[in-house]
Amino acid sequence: ELGIALAFEGLGRLPEALTHFERYLAANPDDHDIRFHAARLYLQEGKSEQALENLQMVHRANPELPGVAAALGDVYALLKKPSEAEKCYRQALAATPKEPDLHRALGQTLLDQSKLAEAESEFRATLELDPQNRDAVKDLATSLYLQNRYPEAIPLLERLSRGPDAPSGVFFLLATCYDHLQDRVRALESYQRFLEVSQNQSPNQEWQARQRVKLLRRELGK
Numbered sequence: 001e002l003g004i005a006l007a008f009e010g011l012g013r014l015p016e017a018l019t020h021f022e023r024y025l026a027a028n029p030d031d032h033d034i035r036f037h038a039a040r041l042y043l044q045e046g047k048s049e050q051a052l053e054n055l056q057m058v059h060r061a062n063p064e065l066p067g068v069a070a071a072l073g074d075v076y077a078l079l080k081k082p083s084e085a086e087k088c089y090r091q092a093l094a095a096t097p098k099e100p101d102l103h104r105a106l107g108q109t110l111l112d113q114s115k116l117a118e119a120e121s122e123f124r125a126t127l128e129l130d131p132q133n134r135d136a137v138k139d140l141a142t143s144l145y146l147q148n149r150y151p152e153a154i155p156l157l158e159r160l161s162r163g164p165d166a167p168s169g170v171f172f173l174l175a176t177c178y179d180h181l182q183d184r185v186r187a188l189e190s191y192q193r194f195l196e197v198s199q200n201q202s203p204n205q206e207w208q209a210r211q212r213v214k215l216l217r218r219e220l221g222k
Contacts, residue, residue, distance in 0.1 A: 082112040100129040168198035
C-alpha cells in the first residue's frame with residue numbers, strides 16, 4: 001500500500017495516492033512520519049479538515065516532530081481559528097526562532113485577533129530576518145494603520161507603491177492615511193492612483209474612493 005501510494009504521488013495523482021496512504025495508515029497507525037506526509041498532501045488537495053485530523057494525531061503523539069506545529073498552525077489559520085493557530089506558531093517559533101515566515105504567520109494570526117501591538121512586533125521580527133520581504137512590509141504598515149499611527153505607516157506604503165506591480169490596496173491605504181492627516185493633495189493623488197490600478201477588483205473601496213475624490217476636488221477647487 002505504501003509503495004502504491006508513493007507511486008501515485010510521483011505521478012501527481014494525489015486523490016488515488018491518499019486512498020492508499022489511508023489504507024497503509026490503517027494498518028500502521030503509529031507511523032507518524034507518513035501520517036505527517038499524508039496531511040501535507042491533504043492540504044495540497046484543499047482538504048483542510050482531513051489534514052487537521054491527521055496533524056492533530058501526529059502532534060499529540062510527537063509534538064517535537066520538526067514542522068508539525070507550524071503545519072498545524074497553517075491549518076488552523078486556514079480554518080479561521082486564529083487563537084489555536086497562535087498557540088501552534090508560538091510552539092514552532094520556540095524551536096526555530098529565526099524563521100521569518102513563522103514570525104509573519106504568527107503576526108497575521110495576532111492581527112486577526114486585533115492584538116495589534118503584538119502583531120507589529122512579529123512583523124518587525126520578520127523584517128529583521130528578511131529585510132526584502134514585501135509582504136511583511138505591507139503587514140507592518142497595516143498594523144500601524146490599524147493603530148492610527150498614520151505618519152509611521154506612510155513611508156512603508158510609499159515604499160510599496162513604488163515597487164513593480166504594487167497592489168491596489170496599497171494605494172487605498174496610503175490615500176486614507178493622507179486623508180486622516182488632512183493632506184488633501186496627496187490623498188487625492190493616491191485615491192486616483194488606486195482607482196487606476198483597481199479596475200473593479202474592490203467595488204466597495206472603489207465607491208468610497210470615488211466619493212472622496214469628488215469631495216477633495218471640490219475642497220481643492222479642481
